[in-house]
Amino acid sequence: MDIVKFTIDGKEIEVPKGTTVLQAARANGINIPSLCYLKDVNKTAACRVCLVEVGPKLIASCSLEAENGMAVKTNTKKVRDARRTVVELLLSNHKRECLTCIRSENCELQSLAKELNIRDIPYEGEKIKGDLDVSSKSIVRDPEKCILCGRCISTCGDVQSVYAIGYGNRGFKTKVTPAYERGLGDTVCTNCGQCIMACPVGALHEKENIVDVWKAIEDPEKVVIVQTAPAVRVALGEEFGLQRGTRVTGKMTAALKKLGFDYVFDTDFGADLTIMEEGTELLNRLNENKNLPLMSSCCPAWVKFVEHYYSDMLDNLSTCKSPSEMEGALIKSYFANKMGIDPKKIVSVSIMPCVAKKFEGDREELGKDGLSDIDYVLTTRELARMIKEAGIDFNNIEDDEFENPFGEATGAGVIFGATGGVTEAALRTIYEITSGEELKDVEFKAVRGTEGIKETEVKLKNGKTVKAVVVNGLANARKVLDEIKAGSKKYDFIEVMACPGGCVTGGGQPIINSREREEIDIKAQRAKGIYDEDKSLPIRKSHKNPYIIKLYKEFLGEPNSHVSHEYLHTHYVKRNKF
């Protein structure tokens, strides 16, 4: 490998050829601020915050390759003044309602203003005008806070291959917008929310439902039932200063009870149930050799992606509702009946690492007799805000537990939170059901890890081989589907989670700023929490969950039964590509 020798602030530095000055500086403990730069995603050199002095010039270090003999200065009056001017100009055209902004204290522009000692904004001028876009069920866009860094555009396009937003117009009128300045709700947006995770400011955020949930809790007539997805428990603690990926299952359930929810359930139970239904569906399709590959349907962003871009493959999607929707359907039927509660009085809330779940919750087909399976979806971030608002001392709260019948879950249900988890959980059950033998080693390591596309083959006792592919990130999903359509790849099962890393790094999780993203592998850290929890549980296969067995005995009959189809399965719609 070619090595380049140069200096930064007089310090001799050696880096492989092709390294940028910004990367080289950071690797050597020299701090250069940046804003539009997002490692591996966005390198547009648009914001000019990372300027350094090289000879007589000021150059953006994020896109400047280090060269032999180069003498870079990062801390001169010229550099400091230029950076300050850049940020002052950004601030002069920014809706500065920082005190009430959803990203207050978690805003990269705010941090920069602080870091660069900006005390005054000397430029008074016209500010960009734009209406708040609330057309989406999941995501709110505020063009008056947008700083045009392009991080959301690169994420939506290059990482997710959705291309819902781009730059429109030019000069002062430039804006980040869907084509024809349509509302986001009227586009191919899959609601994955990765744009929110990429946004350095408050220009993109989830549509909050906190007020609705408080109102339901306050209403004495309502029975408010909550369930939490597997990935929430390994991220919620971060909002209270705990180490990234810390498991806080017990504290979370305790806090939910303190908030006033009447019943606290675990979506992991719904995940176990999904395995029963989807596993059976897979075996049936394999037997009939029909609608293969079976494509997982747990992820609402992936489902909408297929509806827009691959509508000729809708029959390949599993007809199973997602785990939270299955559980929602049972709460208002099986559970309500068991407890003698009028289902109309139930308000069903789910806490999700996801913003696409808000859109999913609103889908007409996910409900029965005029009652929606899920009434409100809150993100992990929203739950943290409620806990703070209620003054609960989260870090010192005593652990509590989920309640039954939907509180007991297996390790298989837990791992749904990480990419590969659905496949691994399904294989654990399918193997045992088809062979009648006990599976000794339940850990399918080939489908673990954060790689974008992972293939695996499992030979069942009946001689059949199941070929599966595990995908995270929608650009990877597009690649796999195109290969299938071109005939160059063949699979029996496809698991897709739209967000890179799976639900643990979903669009509703605590936001990791661009600098921390460079330093840690958040996907792996949170996934570790998930696999630790799996390991800690006494039962690790969905079909061994005693409450699942009881549910089939008392209510559903058997997997894919008529009753199952009535409550737990759904259908999809073809959507426009433009």
Added chain:
Amino acid sequence: MSNAENRLNDFDPNDSKGQEVKKFIQEHKNIKGGLIPVLHKIQDVYGYLPKETLNTVSDSMNIPLTEIYGVASFYSYFSLTPKGKHVIRVCLGTACYVKNSQAIIDEIGRELGITVGQTTSDGKFTLEATRCLGACGLSPVMMIDDKVFGRLVKDDVPKILSEFN
């Protein structure tokens, strides 16, 4: 890309404009940088960039619609709405501007009841502001279609417009 071919076949075989555009797209769809010539062609043929046609461009050239919209809205030459039968371009370049071409624009706008960028409701005129037309000696200058009018004063406006009525 059978899908893309299908969309190109959406062009009516009896529509000569559509066939002209289709042929041009086919010739340019695999060329890097082919988008801008294609947009020029569409603008020339239809006088603007119709939505449906841009969807076809997106599909057949495998370019996201947001990117096409970005290009189309960036360049002032391209129009996303149908233009009038006659396009009035008033120069706001430096020389014309200091000779008060703004007053000419304002007068035309008043006469026609539109502002810059708009088209009259009868579809007859579109009013645009443009940069230097290269006739500074005649400033202030405007063009209606390909005819140049120079040394304008605002009282000339009604008479000139009546020539196109």
